[in-house]
Amino acid sequence: MNLEYDAKEQQFRKQVRSFIEANLPADLRAKVLNHKRLTREDYRKWHLILYAQGWVAPNWPREYGGAAWTPVQRHIWEEETTRAGAPNVISFGINMLGPVLMEFGTKAQKDHYLPRILNCEDWWCQGYSEPGSGSDLASLKTSAEWIEDESGAYYLVNGQKTWTTLAQHANMIFCLVRTTTSMRKQEGISFLLINMKSQGVSLRPIITLDEDHEINEVFFDNVRVPVDNLVGEENLGWTYAKYLLSHERNNVAEVGRSKRELRFLKHLAMTTPSQNGSLLDDPLFARKVALLEAEMMALEITNLRVVSSDHGNSEPGPEVSMLKIVGTEVQQRLTELMVETVGPYSLPFDVDFLEGRRETAVTGHDAAAPLTAHYLNFRKASIYGGSNEIQKNIISRMILGL
């Protein structure tokens, strides 16, 4: 047992740090650190910088253009990029679809799609959830019917997806669709790649409670999808979906970001006057921060224990559910304490400032302006990617055997 980073790992951290210092654009950094909303161009910009360096896909093997870093290196990478205020790399292509294609895709699919994920030519979104199928995902209904006519063979897709994150930026969507209704519900599902520009695909924005446009409904009305866009075998989509979900949970703990947010919270509290000096000197407030800090330290080590036991490239086990639960609870708690810190300045709702149409906040201070919206938005964290209740079901079934 040795909980220090070894010399190679420390060296790697230095290398990463100097790369970020030289390459992360200051405007992006400022937006991220101040909880402002990012545009499609913002995400693309950072993605392409990483692409040029060969670091955009830390988890991919070299043969596909990845960086092939070890789990601990990936942890360091995540910690350093988030610490510096770099945007997340949108994970749908890199973390989710990429690994599925590598494992189950045809040669043609890999050759075509993987490079386009890396160079950001394709922006993918994830079409899993439906209005009637959330936690019980396998009950999904969107249908894909195999049709052969004079124009050849294709799937005819009808149905609706929902909660589709950033679909408004995407040109491609990977979907779970029902190809058979006669089998057990998990067995009639297939994994289909659909071009969002296809005729019959339409979008409707869903505005979240912080008045942001982050998610969408996606409708499929007699959409023709080439049969070559099927991944793996028909009716085995559930297997691929589960494989993908296990990758979706890569970095699910988001320790790096929470560490940055904790620093942010403390700076905020140290510059907020109170009867004891600063708010951080107030014993009642300090207690809340200290308890959270201890929880986060434990999360960081737990995360490292899980990722470093992830021998080679095997799939993360059900322990990841624990990281999801604790990680999101920590994130949510941080947002709560930030709002508490700014007190009355949590009231103004300054959309123009949030979306970059005005440089300074309407009142209070610029750091305070986005915090309530951020808090509201982060209620999502314990819902998406399999709600925390579902994660507890996974733990009790898969780990505890109940």
Place this chain on the structure above:
Amino acid sequence: MDFTLTEEQAQLSDTLCRWLEKEYGFEQRRDTIASKNGTCARAWTGLSDLGLLALPVPEVLNGFGASGADMFGVMEALGKALLVEPYLATVSGIEFLKHDQDRFAGLLGQAASGVVRLACALGERQSRFDRFDVEMTTRIEGGAHVLNGRKTVVVHGAQADHLIVSARTAGNTRDPDGITLFVVPSDIRGLCRTDYRTIDGMRAADIEFANVRLPDSARLGAAGEAWPIIDAVSDYTCALLCAEAVGIMQAVNDTTLEYLKMRRQFDQPIGAYQALQHRMAELFIEVEQARSLAMLAASVARSDETSKRRHTISAAMIRVGQAATRVGQEVIQMHGGIGMSNEMQVAHYFKRLSVFGALEGDIDHHVARLARQPEFRHPD
């Protein structure tokens, strides 16, 4: 970075677990608790034969020079077995002696071979968890140190051959400066002990010092400069306590999980109810989160980076303390009526978990301490 135990660490902890299962069962422990001394000579010899007492003693004194990380698996195993012998007290005592290794080489050797048992007499009526709050006095008289005062809730004080005692040579009650440590044979004249049981099956003592005369050779470290040593040893003890608590929580969670699968009500195992499944899942998380910080605490247990050490140890005491309370309370609840019975081992696990915060500082104490460290005040 490496979270696995080394081969030696794993081997030791395996051997120890097997020995404890065979020689230190629940009934054996019950008899020990009921016995006059509250400790079992045979068990003590057994632990000593396994090398457990020599473990933290430096190699030059025939010990194994174990690190904090080496102690992790040991304390975890002792936690599972709910050991009531004065092991932790002796090990903490050894940690003190190591700060004045030359002077106490003889005693360290004896401790390593299990011949003497140690206890740390630091707490006083007014001091709560602040070990620098010392009223006990000492003055020089005819070349001897003369100690007067009273130490309270000295864990295993009744069973120790030597006590590590703090006394004030200068300054006011709550000054960190001016404290001196002494190593006191427990049969010395002027020392009066009141022994009692503790709620978790151990023994402790209140100890009165009335003109106890000590030669200068009994002084540990420089006069008036004991505080950094006390602080460091206390942190080391905290790290060991955390590992012990993790062992207990793991054991009691395993037992409870078995119970949920076995106990049937309303025609099915109670573990089939989601209300209990989710609570068990939460307890699983509690233990893993606590284990993470206990491991971290073990790895910094003896660090010279004082404020970083304090910060980490306090975080561990906070998080493990929270887990200990929650796990303890929940497992009783999930056992239903039978959890209330003293015949059940789960009740004894609960009792030991319940005293966690009373030993080296509760959550509020460690929160306040953590919040005083530069690491907390000045995030980089």
